[in-house]
Amino acid sequence: MSSTVIRAEGLGKQYRVGEREGYLALRDILMRALRSPLKVFRPAQSELMWALRDVSLQVEHGEVIGIIGRNGSGKTTLLKILSRITRPTTGSAEVYGSVRTLLEVGTGFHPELTGRENMYLSGAILGMSRREIERKFDTIVAFSGVERFIDTPLKHYSTGMQMRLAFAVAAHLEPDILLVDEVLAVGDLEFQKKCLGKMEEVSGSGRTILFVSHQMNQIRRLCKRVLWLEGGEIYKSGPTAAVLGEYESAMTTPNGNAVRRARQVNAKARFVRWRIVEPASKQENVVAVSGSITVQFSLEVYTSVQRGHHGIALFDNDGQLLWGRAAENLDLPIGVTELAYSFPMMPLRPGVYTWRVTLYDENGLVDRWDGVPEMIIATENYQHSRDEWCGILNVPSRLDVRQSDSHRVNRL
Amino acid sequence: MTEKSEDMPQVATVDSAPSVGASLPASAPPLQQPFYRIAPPEGFLDLNLREVWDYKGLLYFLVWRDIKIRYKQTAIGAAWAIIQPFMTMVVFSLFFGKLARMPSEGLPYPIFYYTALLPWTYFSGALQNATNTIVENQRVVTKVYFPRVILPLSAVLSGLLDLGISFLMFIVLMLYYRIHFAWTILLLPSFLLLAVATALGVGLWLSALNAIYRDVRYVMPFLLQLWMFASPVAYPSSLVPERWRWLFGLNPMTGVIEGFRWALTGHGKPPGGLLLASMGIAAVIFCAGLVYFQKMETTIADVV
Numbered sequence: 001m002s003s004t005v006i007r008a009e010g011l012g013k014q015y016r017v018g019e020r021e022g023y024l025a026l027r028d029i030l031m032r033a034l035r036s037p038l039k040v041f042r043p044a045q046s047e048l049m050w051a052l053r054d055v056s057l058q059v060e061h062g063e064v065i066g067i068i069g070r071n072g073s074g075k076t077t078l079l080k081i082l083s084r085i086t087r088p089t090t091g092s093a094e095v096y097g098s099v100r101t102l103l104e105v106g107t108g109f110h111p112e113l114t115g116r117e118n119m120y121l122s123g124a125i126l127g128m129s130r131r132e133i134e135r136k137f138d139t140i141v142a143f144s145g146v147e148r149f150i151d152t153p154l155k156h157y158s159t160g161m162q163m164r165l166a167f168a169v170a171a172h173l174e175p176d177i178l179l180v181d182e183v184l185a186v187g188d189l190e191f192q193k194k195c196l197g198k199m200e201e202v203s204g205s206g207r208t209i210l211f212v213s214h215q216m217n218q219i220r221r222l223c224k225r226v227l228w229l230e231g232g233e234i235y236k237s238g239p240t241a242a243v244l245g246e247y248e249s250a251m252t253t254p255n256g257n258a259v260r261r262a263r264q265v266n267a268k269a270r271f272v273r274w275r276i277v278e279p280a281s282k283q284e285n286v287v288a289v290s291g292s293i294t295v296q297f298s299l300e301v302y303t304s305v306q307r308g309h310h311g312i313a314l315f316d317n318d319g320q321l322l323w324g325r326a327a328e329n330l331d332l333p334i335g336v337t338e339l340a341y342s343f344p345m346m347p348l349r350p351g352v353y354t355w356r357v358t359l360y361d362e363n364g365l366v367d368r369w370d371g372v373p374e375m376i377i378a379t380e381n382y383q384h385s386r387d388e389w390c391g392i393l394n395v396p397s398r399l400d401v402r403q404s405d406s407h408r409v410n411r412l
Numbered sequence: 413m414t415e416k417s418e419d420m421p422q423v424a425t426v427d428s429a430p431s432v433g434a435s436l437p438a439s440a441p442p443l444q445q446p447f448y449r450i451a452p453p454e455g456f457l458d459l460n461l462r463e464v465w466d467y468k469g470l471l472y473f474l475v476w477r478d479i480k481i482r483y484k485q486t487a488i489g490a491a492w493a494i495i496q497p498f499m500t501m502v503v504f505s506l507f508f509g510k511l512a513r514m515p516s517e518g519l520p521y522p523i524f525y526y527t528a529l530l531p532w533t534y535f536s537g538a539l540q541n542a543t544n545t546i547v548e549n550q551r552v553v554t555k556v557y558f559p560r561v562i563l564p565l566s567a568v569l570s571g572l573l574d575l576g577i578s579f580l581m582f583i584v585l586m587l588y589y590r591i592h593f594a595w596t597i598l599l600l601p602s603f604l605l606l607a608v609a610t611a612l613g614v615g616l617w618l619s620a621l622n623a624i625y626r627d628v629r630y631v632m633p634f635l636l637q638l639w640m641f642a643s644p645v646a647y648p649s650s651l652v653p654e655r656w657r658w659l660f661g662l663n664p665m666t667g668v669i670e671g672f673r674w675a676l677t678g679h680g681k682p683p684g685g686l687l688l689a690s691m692g693i694a695a696v697i698f699c700a701g702l703v704y705f706q707k708m709e710t711t712i713a714d715v716v
Contacts, residue, residue: 008450011450015714080713081450082450083556083557084448084450084557085553085554085555085556085557085713086710086711086713086714087450087451087452087453087710087711088450088451088452089452090452091451091452092449092450092451092452093449093450093451094446094448094449094450095446095447095448095449095450096445096446096447097447098447099447099557101555101556101557103554103555103556104551104555107551107552107555107556108551108552108556110477110481112480112481112484112485113477113480113481113484117477117480120473121473121476121477124469124470124472124473124474125470125473125552125556125558126556127470127556127558129469130469130472130473176447
């Protein structure tokens with residue numbers, strides 16, 4: 001039996017560029033009004049950008065669909081529209097069934113409340129009723145593995161424990177349709193595995209799932225059908241194997257760069273692949289343990305390059321530049337050149353990051369490539385237990401508390 | 413426009429729908445009619461009160477959270493609810509009463525001021541909480557769907573417990589001054605309702621505005637101070653010349669405060685025309701607030 005549970009027609013979402021940056025202040029509006037009184041009534045001139053454009057899709061009951069695409073390709077926007085968090089600018093959709101959305105774990109958690117209290121609160125925010133939470137209480141606590149601390153305020157939990165509890169609540173939602181965004185990219189690998197298992201269980205019970213991920217192995221394991229978004233539009237959709245195969249080759253081979261619009265190439269050389277070579281692991285884009293790592297970029301050179309200039313940069317999910325460096329006077333012979341960068345550690349908050357590499361020669365740009373897949377940091381968090389106090393820099397630290405007049409040292 | 417069709421199982425009652433865990437075979441068969449529709453925002457008002465009702469469970473937990481956190485984070489907890497109006501009452505009794513000899517409708521100054529400070533303290537607290545609620549819950553607003561109106565509503569409701577606690581102090585004062593409650597106290601809930609409606613009505617406006625213009629919150633203390641002196645907290649409304657009384661009544665808090673004084677002590681005249689004006693204007697503010705909030709609701713997740 002198959003019947004449609006989501007039917008979307010031409011969904012589009014337009015944002016004002018810069019709308020998300022900085023907040024308007026009444027002060028600014030008043031100043032503008034004083035300077036040029038008439039202009040206030042005219043809308044501010046700002047560029048509009050389509051985060052999502054003309055997306056139509058039909059999802060059948062019980063389907064598990066993977067949504068892939070690069071950062072900023074509209075994946076999250078699509079989930080936000082389907083879950084009614086934001087309204088589309090154009091198009092419409094019909095949804096047949098109850099929907100729960102998991103855009104992050106731990107939504108609504110409050111550090112002052114105990115684990116138990118937070119379970120109820122988070123459950124209510126995610127759409128569970130009180131009776132439903134009561135009924136599942138023991139199962140959720142058992143899944144989270146924080147039984148002993150369930151009546152301790154959340155602020156005393158480690159980040160890992162918070163994540164466990166948060167996901168345990170989320171994993172016990174029972175909607176008809178579940179929309180999940182990248183939440184499995186957080187937490188350590190052990191817990192990720194547990195969550196993935198739970199997702200499989202959920203999908204096995206006939207629920208419909210839309211699942212955004214950067215981890216192709218997860219998509220392969222869970223999804224029969226994949227939706228590939230590029231620049232806010234559906235670039236391709238179809239059976240997982242076919243679309244993923246094409247996606248991966250498009251992202252890593254010189255011939256498949258049809259979707260890489262920004263890539264201007266004069267075919268002298270191309271970046272074709274990047275991976276983490278040290279420590280070696282099956283998932284070559286995932287940093288699972290903190291410590292030294294080596295990231296290697298493969299560059300295919302078709303015409304030898306003299307006095308080349310190579311740049312590299314690392315961006316976070318919001319497009320913020322985190323690190324960059326350049327190398328000059330590179331002479332590259334025809335063939336494959338491996339550029340290996342070694343770092344003593346990659347001290348970044350768990351999340352999704354993008355490498356960008358460039359190559360210039362005397363005549364200008366040879367290749368610029370935003371590395372695909374994205375790099376996923378899945379290490380332990382060494383920071384504040386409250387998310388809003390977790391910065392981008394995730395370094396282990398030591399605190400010594402000394403009284404200057406005595407020689408006592410408390411090491412925390 | 414998002415709407416749920418009338419005859420479908422509702423979100424908040426999800427536990428009464430077939431519950432399907434991993435142990436059970438399959439999820440419920442798909443619905444024949446859309447659970448909801450999604451389309452660009454349009455129209456003047458498409459408030460879905462039924463949906464708000466469906467989310468009453470969430471409303472309960474948000475109120476519960478507000479109260480819990482407020483009492484956990486303050487050292488003296490519930491006592492705070494008494495100290496604030498009580499100290500203000502002492503100051504007012506000293507300066508406006510003993511020194512300025514303000515008329516007090518034959519009531520002892522502490523009673524005269526405390527009856528006004530009960531609703532005023534509630535109102536100013538509720539309004540401030542409501543104004544900040546969207547911004548403070550920004551994480552939740554951008555990650556989960558629920559009718560946004562739940563947020564200011566919960567902020568306004570959670571202040572009622574403080575009001576109840578400070579009312580206990582009022583009973584002590586009444587005993588101390590040996591004043592009997594009059595039958596008029598039976599009408600107190602209606603004045604309380606007016607206070608809640610006013611706080612929510614203005615709160616709807618300000619919470620949406622504060623989400624867009626972040627400096628609204630800095631205007632709040634100033635606004636509330638002005639508002640307090642425009643309300644008969646420190647003086648009786650009989651001090652206002654008869655000719656201007658109607659204008660005075662356009663401040664809904666005038667009706668609330670005069671109503672509280674009258675209902676709690678039986679002193680003074682029932683605030684007839686004044687009350688009608690206050691109720692009228694509160695209704696206008698409330699409805700306009702709902703319309704404005706609904707309009708903003710569709711984009712709040714994008715700008716907050």
